[in-house]
Amino acid sequence: MATDEDKARLRAAATVMLVRDSAAGALEVLMVKRNLNSDFVGGAYVFPGGGVDPADGGNEAEALTRGRSDAEASEILGIEEGGLAYWVAVLRELFEEAGILLATTRDGAPLELEGDVAPRFVTHRAAVNDRQRRFLDVVAEEQLTLDVGGLHYFAHWITPEGSPRRYDTRFFVAAAPARQTAAHDAGEVVADEWVTPADALRRHREGDIELIFPTIRNLQAISRFETVAELIDAAKRAASVPAIMPRITITERGVRILLPGDEGYDEAFVEGRTPAGPADFNEAVRLISHAANPGDGEAATPEAT
Numbered sequence: 001m002a003t004d005e006d007k008a009r010l011r012a013a014a015t016v017m018l019v020r021d022s023a024a025g026a027l028e029v030l031m032v033k034r035n036l037n038s039d040f041v042g043g044a045y046v047f048p049g050g051g052v053d054p055a056d057g058g059n060e061a062e063a064l065t066r067g068r069s070d071a072e073a074s075e076i077l078g079i080e081e082g083g084l085a086y087w088v089a090v091l092r093e094l095f096e097e098a099g100i101l102l103a104t105t106r107d108g109a110p111l112e113l114e115g116d117v118a119p120r121f122v123t124h125r126a127a128v129n130d131r132q133r134r135f136l137d138v139v140a141e142e143q144l145t146l147d148v149g150g151l152h153y154f155a156h157w158i159t160p161e162g163s164p165r166r167y168d169t170r171f172f173v174a175a176a177p178a179r180q181t182a183a184h185d186a187g188e189v190v191a192d193e194w195v196t197p198a199d200a201l202r203r204h205r206e207g208d209i210e211l212i213f214p215t216i217r218n219l220q221a222i223s224r225f226e227t228v229a230e231l232i233d234a235a236k237r238a239a240s241v242p243a244i245m246p247r248i249t250i251t252e253r254g255v256r257i258l259l260p261g262d263e264g265y266d267e268a269f270v271e272g273r274t275p276a277g278p279a280d281f282n283e284a285v286r287l288i289s290h291a292a293n294p295g296d297g298e299a300a301t302p303e304a305t
Helices: 004-009 059-063 070-077 084-098 117-129 135-141 197-205 213-222 228-237 278-291
Strands: 011-021 027-034 049-051 145-147 152-158 167-175 189-195 247-251 254-258
Touching: 011 084, 011 213, 011 228, 027 084, 027 197, 027 213, 049 084, 059 084, 070 084, 084 117, 084 135, 084 145, 084 167, 084 189, 117 135, 152 213, 152 228, 167 213, 167 228, 189 197, 197 213
Parallel strands: 011 167
Antiparallel strands: 011 027, 011 049, 027 189, 152 167, 247 254
8 A cells, every 4th residue: 555655745634424314315415615726626526524633632632522432433443543533623624614513512412503503603613714713622612522423434545646635534424413504614615515426426427516536436335325324324334444545647548547456556657657746636636537437327447538
């Protein structure tokens, strides 16, 4: 997989597929649109998430959570310690980017952001996004407990070599709270939308929205489930989650993406060449993403020309 030098360049990250059952009976997922000025595929629709910060872990964070200890979280992720920080990072990023806070009040009830409570949390969110306040300080002041038990580990993707930024990203799934409304932050993300996985994939094929390869693969994965309960149950029962680091290479046949286990994966950088820079890498990602999301009756291909 990744070498020691690669790991030193990788930033730990976490993202969440927040899902709900629509009035029409279909499973929907919350997606947000990256700011067009983002270094990595600006304008793409993604799931809320971002980098794991040092403040997301430690004793202070663990004291404000319920449902999973750091030791339990670390065991699930296959790391020695610090696993709970990924869960806390997801909840922080979800609050920052979409205004959703998965937490319980001091009496154990799910947090509701309605009525007189909502404006107060709008102010909290703005202060956190402006780095005037820490997320955990807001949680403590409001006497909340973060519901890390409601987040379930689902996938693990590592950004390919050649990207202007590389992340070691853990994907989670969680059920959306009943009495909170998503709203993008108009900063890092500029739009938000509840959409069925099938509709998101269709709109990508039609050129309406941009999706990147891991997002496509995770949308394809959750599209197999009809309800939130079915998806959450499957995530709970998963015995293990493999790490996936695609490799992107350019040969005379065009741009190719290879996954661990694919023929030629180990030799990808010997036989071909990696994208020359950020612009080339982003264009390669776009080409490959379209090849990975074929229409009905077409087979997905690892190659794009």
